[in-house]
Amino acid sequence: MQQGMDAMRVALRVLQAITERHPPDAKDLEELKRLAPLQADQPQDELACDVIKQALQRREEIRRAQAAD
Secondary structure, eight states, X not given: OHHHHHHHHHHHHHHHHHHTTSOOOHXXXXXXXXXXXXXXXXXXXXXXXXXXXXXXHHHHHHHHHHHHO
16 A cells, blocks of 8 residues: 555656745655546646545545455
């Protein structure tokens, strides 16, 4: 689950930078593109939101699998 939390932290840093009207860190943007390569051409805010959504979905899948055991 730590990987999903790390992905969300990166995405939140990008969203915070956008909100504060300064460019996000280039390393954070590259990480988002690595995490969601199919969405890499989207606007930065949408890419960050997609990464968060994917991380939450993976987290839910893990919880469901653990509950089923």
